[in-house]
Amino acid sequence: MDESFSVPASWYDGHNALRHQGTARWDGLDRLQLDADSSKIEVPLSELRFSELRGDQRIYRRDKEEGFRLSLEGDLPAGLTRQLPGKSDYGAWIDRLGLGRAAAIFTLASAAAVALFLTAPDWLGPRVPESWERQIGEAMVGDLGGRLCHTPAGDAALNKMLAKVDPGAVKVRAGVANIGMVNAVALPGGQVLLFDGIIQQAESPDELAGVLGHEVGHVRERHVMTALLRQFGLSVLLAGANSGVGNTAAGIASMGYSRDAEREADAYARESMARADISPVATAGFFERLADESGEGTNDNAVAGWLASHPAARERAKAFRAAAKQGEDYRPVLNEAEFAALKSMCEDDKDVESFDLF
Structure with missing residues (x-):
């Protein structure tokens, strides 16, 4: 009991x-007792x-x-430090096997995976074990560092929504990244x-x-791993949580899907909005506005950001507008204050880091 302590944590x-x-x-x-106004939990040290x-x-x-993260600051008592898990040199399984044996296993797995998987992303993607997919997704989000925006209201x-x-x-888990690109992405592991x-x-x-x-x-149809395998090849599977795919937000933003996958994701969106009584007309207007601003249909073809790898924005707008039910009493999914909180989320988060693509 002499080593009891209390320290700021998030x-x-x-x-x-x-x-x-x-x-x-x-x-x-x-065990640790985590105490905040909105959360009081006990965490066994053995689970950390x-x-x-x-x-x-x-x-x-x-x-x-899976989504638990604990940040401890400052000096910790020696007794607690001895009980908390330390940093591994290579990764838990490599430390257990030894570097030489792990390297041999890695080489064999690489050769087998190249022969078996590289040519078949369409059928392989949905069959990637979910534990691998979560690991890759965690790495990609982790490489964004402090660029994820958080405010209670946002x-x-x-x-x-x-x-x-x-x-x-x-x-599915959702977040907002402090990146000025007109983009949104689905990541491995349901994020x-x-x-x-x-x-x-x-x-x-x-x-x-x-x-x-x-x-x-995209998450529900399991398109994400198929897109990653097509774009980045077998390195996604071989590197796992240390994948180079997650090194930059630019890599995340460059993920692309087939046109069929994009249309399936749009269809899922329309169906889910219909179940929730959310008007698809606003989304149709969004696509029409982006098409106008990007010059879609002109000779420059400068369709940037989220439009670049997707079906034509006007085609998508037509499909969303056609999905609207005549006479339906649609109500906004968020009220004005909630929408404002979402819009100002990154500006109001004083701890969030900015990101410059170039």
Whole structure:
């Protein structure tokens, strides 16, 4: 009990995108008590795994909660330091096997994977084990560092919109990246990112609901690994969580799908919006506006950002407008205050880092 302590801490509990700010208390035994106004949980030290050092912060994950992240700051008691997991030299499984044996296994796996997988992304993508996909997705999000925006009101608005377009029991996770590109991406492991540029481009929350529903469609149809394998080849599978795909936000933004996959994701978005009584007309207007601004249909073909790898924006606008039900009493997916909180999310988050593509 002499080594009991309390220190400032922040954490994500793995159940939503809210960042909790409070204290971590250790009583000298085998668990931490995390205490904040909106979250009070106990975490056994045996379930924690070291993730990374970020300045003077130690970041830990939790075995039983995929999205759990704990950040501890400052000096820790020696007794607690001995119980907390430390940084591994090469990765947990490599440390257990030894570098030489792991390298041999890696070489054999590489040769087998090249022969078996490289030529078949369309059938291989949906068959990639979900544990591998989650690992790759975590690496891609992690490489964004502090560029993910969080505010209580903005997170709540995003979660409300996500619940409308993705009512399934196993939730897709969504976030906002402080990147000015007009883009949104679905990542491996059931994660979706809206770039701040596309949020600022939107004139109504229903427009964003269509974008979000589209990216959720890519997740639900398991298009993501197929696109990664097609674009980046076998390195995605061989590198796993250390994949070069996740090194930059530019790599994430460059992910592309087949036109058929894009149309399937649009169809999923329209179906989910219909179930949630969200008007597809706003999304149609969004595509029409982007087509006008990008010069679609002119000789320069300068369709940038999210439009670049997608079917023609006017084709998509026509399909969304045709999906509207005559006489339906549609209501906005977010109210004005919630939409404003989402729009100002990156500006209001004083801790978020900016990103410059060039």
